Amino acid sequence: MAGVIRAKQLFLCSSILSSNNNKVLSRLPRRSINVIAGNLNSSETKKKEKEKRKRRKEIEVEKATAEAVVNKEKRRTRSSRGYELADGDEVPSSHVPVMLGEVLDIFSSVRLRSFVDCTLGAAGHSSSIIQSHSELKNFVGMDVDPVARKLGHFHIDSLMHPTLKASIVLKNFKYIKSVIADTQPELLDVGVDGILMDLGMSSMQVNNPERGFSVLQEGPLDMRMDPQATLTAEDIVNSWPESELGRVLRDYGEESNWYLLQNRIVKARLNGGLHSTGELVDLIRGTSPASRGGRQGWIKTATRVFQGLRIAVNDELKTLQNSLYSSFDVLAPGGRLAVISFHSLEDRVVKQTFLDILGFQREEINGEGSSVKPERQIEERVEKELKEKEEWIKQTVIASKGVILTKRPITPSEEEERLNRRARSAKLRVIQKL
Structure with a gap:
């Protein structure tokens, strides 16, 4: 007035x-x-x-x-490679392997006699690897998800030939050494020529509401990659200490509104707690500030919260770090480990662990640490060989134990990002053992 x-x-x-x-x-x-x-x-x-x-x-x-x-x-090197679909995939509506062409390029110059797929899934990457490398004799596929493992097993079986020995195992990739020892122990002596980790969630997992991964579908607060594991997202939101719950939302979910969400979730325990994805999403919608942009605002917040809970349930970052060390250990000289990550926390772990494996400190990212650099003639030979063979290699970090072939991560081509939305956040890093 x-x-x-x-x-x-x-x-x-x-x-x-x-x-x-x-x-x-x-x-x-x-x-x-x-x-x-x-x-x-x-x-x-x-x-x-x-x-x-x-x-x-x-x-x-x-x-x-x-x-x-x-x-x-x-901070990245965008792939200039054309978007490549796996055989039989005309439109990327189902699960399509991300950066398939780039993965094939990475292993194209390697005499790939043995290969381990740590995240087999529907075997999109591995099927193309097997078809591209007639010299492949030993294959090991791992997946912690029984549904994915069954589907991957079916696809690998269809590609079997008399000279290929394949082992498909229902295990987390943190057990890579013991899996190889149990299935194809000869590989521990000679080493593995190629290892792949695709850390993204498959469409099979996201689209199944019973798994509890989707913010848009009603289902139980589960989020276990391994159905045999005991900890669920429901346990975290209803029984973990308030400070630990806040840490999950802040550090794993990277959610700026974590404190308010933490308080609301703890308060909900007084009324019986949260037991479904729908209940958690409703709480997030009621907590998200209107200034965040309506529907898209709460969806982004819910996505971050779900990410944080999923990482905590499956102990993803610690498992990834330990698995990178184990995978590098089982590589043969000249063997390569390729990792596709899908969010900044994963990529940070991959980047820093690769540097740690080669002996670099955090401040030596540019490869200036003299204590870990190889003799000059070795460095020159490696650089010369890489440049002659593979155009996709732009910048490297070289040490006596190995070489990081992707000082900057490779990201999908613009065409792939346009045709396959799952690929938009993907980053590919590669390390080779010397």
Whole structure:
């Protein structure tokens, strides 16, 4: 109401001052005329200042956006390879292997006599590897998901030939050494020529509401990759200490609104707790600020919360780190380990663990640590061989134990990102044993 009165007063003042009615002005005391003029000047000044602040903010946002784009491009190497589908996949509506062409390129120059797929899934990558390498004699496929393992087994069986020995095992890739020892122990002596980890969730898992991974489908708060594991997301949200729950949302989910969500989840325990994905999503929707952009705002928040819970349930980051060390250990000289990650936490673990494997400290990312660098002639020979054989290799980090072939991660081509939405956040890193 006060704002309306103020507006009317300003309009009246403006009308009086803009009129040529000298009689009206002459009847007003000089003090009143000064007050009227001052009010108008003050209003105009505030309006101009508001416009200036708005423009400054727009410029800052434009500048920040431009810098973010530049920095993102600096930190990665976009693949220039054409988008390649696995045989039989015409449209990427079902699960399609991400960066298939890039994976084939990575192993194309390797005499691949043995190969381990740590995340077999539907065997999209492995099927193409087997078809591309007639020299392949030993294959090991691992998956912790029984449904995925069964489907992958079916596809590998269809590609079997008399000279190929294949072992398909229902195990987490953290057991890579023991799996090889139990199934094809000769590989521990000679080493494995190629290992692949695709850390993304398959469409089979996301689209099954009973697994509890989807924010858009009603299901139990499960989120276990291994159905035989005991810990579930329901256990975390209903019984973990408040501080631990907050840590999961903050550190694993990378959610800025973690504290409020933590309090709301703990408060929900007083009313029986949360037992389904729908109940958790409803809580998130009621907690997400309206300023975050309506439906898309809460979906992004829910995605981060689900990510944090899934990582905690499956102990994904620690498992990944330990598995990278074990995988490098079983590589043969010249063998390669390729890892496709799908979010910043995974990529950070892969990047730093590769550096740790070669003996670099965090500050030696540019390869300047003299204690771990090979002799100059070895370095020159490796660089020469890599450049001659493989165009996809842009920048490397070389040490006496091995070479990181992707100083910057390779990301999908624009075509693949357009045709396969799952690929948009993918990053591919490769390390080779010397």
